[in-house]
Amino acid sequence: MSAATNRTQPATASAVTTPRPSEPSKTKATLTWLALLVIFGGAVWLSNARWSEITGVFTDGWRYFQLMLDGVLENPFAEPWSGYWTLALEKMMESVYMAWVGTLIGAIVSIPFGFLAARNVSGRVTVQVTRGFLNLIRAVPELVFAIIIMLPIFGFGPVAGTVALGVGAVGTLGKLTAEALEGIDTGPVEAARAAGARKLAVLRWAYWSQVLPEVVAFWLYRFEINIRASAVLGIIGAGGIGQLLGQLFGRREWEQIGIALVVVIAVTLLVDALSGAIRHRIISGGAVKESTFKEDAVSAV
């Protein structure tokens, strides 16, 4: 029991009712929502999607899922299933190799670009030109690199894909390296300069030592992204799991598709976990968050 129970009545003991401020108008919010709704509706219409086909997801989806499950649940050591598993694993490893070598190429090439694009290292014009170049690379999907330059020169196969991944990685890694360099503690730089160190020595010992852990973490993260990206390149014939997936889907081999997808998921999760653990160790406390890399296209198209 308490006096509080009668509080809902307007006449309170404290004072006469003060005027209520009027609620701010909601028109703007309503109009924004309406506009978004119109845009969405227009997009649904203009996308030319045959919406009625969506039933296929529920009818065929279940059947195909069962077929995939059958493939996965068959004894993996008996023919022909053992062959399917080996093939998928081989092709997935090829994708991992492509991602690894590609990232390494990109990493090495990106180091000088990173220095050239850092405002506290290079002159204004150099920075502008380098940044423009890096942005250009970032804007072009790897797939396009592979199509334009790599396939005519390297022919179909994993090497073309690897080089395309490398070129694509230069853009983001160069930009992130430059940003890391710009964020360094200037104390050691001044100390090295005061001791009369040459420019190259300053760059090596005052700049590079400070950013190395962070930059290596970027490399590893890019490696994780490139594993997914290499699958994409496979679809145009640049090797790896993507090529196998393309073929299997073309032939509707659902049992094998199931096996391949399980291999992709397992290997990707494993590499992610391993690489993530190393990244957290390198950067003590694991300060790098996924959102730091957000600007990097996660799909690395």
Added chain:
Amino acid sequence: MSVEAPPRAAATDRPRKPAPSPVVIGGLVVAAAFTWWAGHSLGFSLRPLVENWSNGWVVIEQFLSPNWPFIWRVWDAWVETIAISIVASAVGVSLGLLFAFLASRVTNRSAWGFRATRWFLSVLRSLPDIAYVLIFVALVGVGSLAGILALILFNIGIAAKLTSETIDAVDTGPLEAADASGAGTAARARWAVMPQILPNYLSYCLYIFELNIRASVVIGIAGGGGIGSVINVQFSRFEYENVAAIVVALFVVVLLIDQLSQYLRRRFV
């Protein structure tokens, strides 16, 4: 101090340089070995770059003379690409938000539930976008519906990951206040968490829309409709001038959308 130690006035004992940690050495050795093995398995060599430069140059030359009018001839495909991206982003980020709330320790009170959601999301993200397109092309046929559905799944993974990390970092004060007043889980998420993450979430939404535009090449090549399918057709007909024009135009579109979303982002914060 040992008595036998010879009296050295000038220099005290120099501490020996510590050997580099075995973990680091081991790691570097493993990395080097893996690199060698990977290069070997791929048959990696840069020699074609020199040897085949001249025959590659023929193709590159075609790329350097884009067929500009072609851009307008495929106007419908551009509209389709933008429409696909809008529909997929809208659905993807909405579902992504729901999953983000389920995937954060802050908003999901069930420890088991939030671990299961996280696990589900990492599986979802481990498949590349191309795999989703292939799956949906098989289910609903070639066309933009397959592209939309594939992008939705792909977007849920990214939106949920980014947003749940933001939720993990919110100020827990208002949550405590909501708990102390007996608010339910949904109401607590809506009023104690949502206002805090809104600016970040909106910027993720724009980012995902950009990603979808970039992904349109991949989507189309695998049969998901839009401008990518045009690239696919022209590429298989060796019409490199047309491909080049599309690629340059796509680049401009991406830049324009990037500028637009930067402007919008500044307005949110």
Added chain:
Amino acid sequence: MIELKDVTVRYPNGVIGLDGVDLQIPDGQFVVVVGLSGAGKSTLIRTINGLVPVTSGTLTVDDMEVSGASKRELRAIRSKIGMIFQSFNLVKRTSVMNNVIMGQLHDIPWWRSLLGLWSKEEKERGFQSLERVGIVEKAWTRASELSGGQQQRVAIARALAQDPTVMLADEPVASLDPPTAQMVMKDLQRINRDLGITTVVNLHFLDLARAFGDRVIGMRDGKVVFDGTGAEADDAVFERIYGRSLTADDTLTESA
């Protein structure tokens, strides 16, 4: 009526928060709890509304048992207990009104709360609560635009919007400057007097404790070591509670 019978709270890390506490707080009383940090003041308050679970003993608020309540029961109990925090715990990015209505979320259907469709009555209850603390005119401003004292008043209004029978305040004035602290304490006292809401406030300033407490409870190492009126709580008593001689930091006016 808040009643604690031999209540012990042991945290998962083994630290003892409350050690066999027996207390009875009758309706409408204004109680000030004093003690050094770590003495168990904060644990006491959080135990009363179930934010910290009781390890042994029984705790009832208005004859509802908090110890061993189910999640649903706990939410019902909490909806009748308002709480005020040292750091205000407002959602700064939204309007004062939305913050105040947060106190009523327990009674609003979830679909209406998700869409933010507040009824006229809910808004009017928000206005009345804001009127109690004298900042009705700020109802539609963003919480982030208010001063510290105003933010704490919004927090009080949020608690009032719950229509509580008990009000708990955990160091409500520790982040405020002395004149504002005095005013916020006066608001709490007036609300206690006008509405008869049982109020339990943690403080570490002994002059505020004396001035406002109908009853002062001293805590040390999780035990109640003093229980008397404000007038009885002289410097000697405080030295005994604190286990050391008093310094200027122990009073609000002199430490400023």
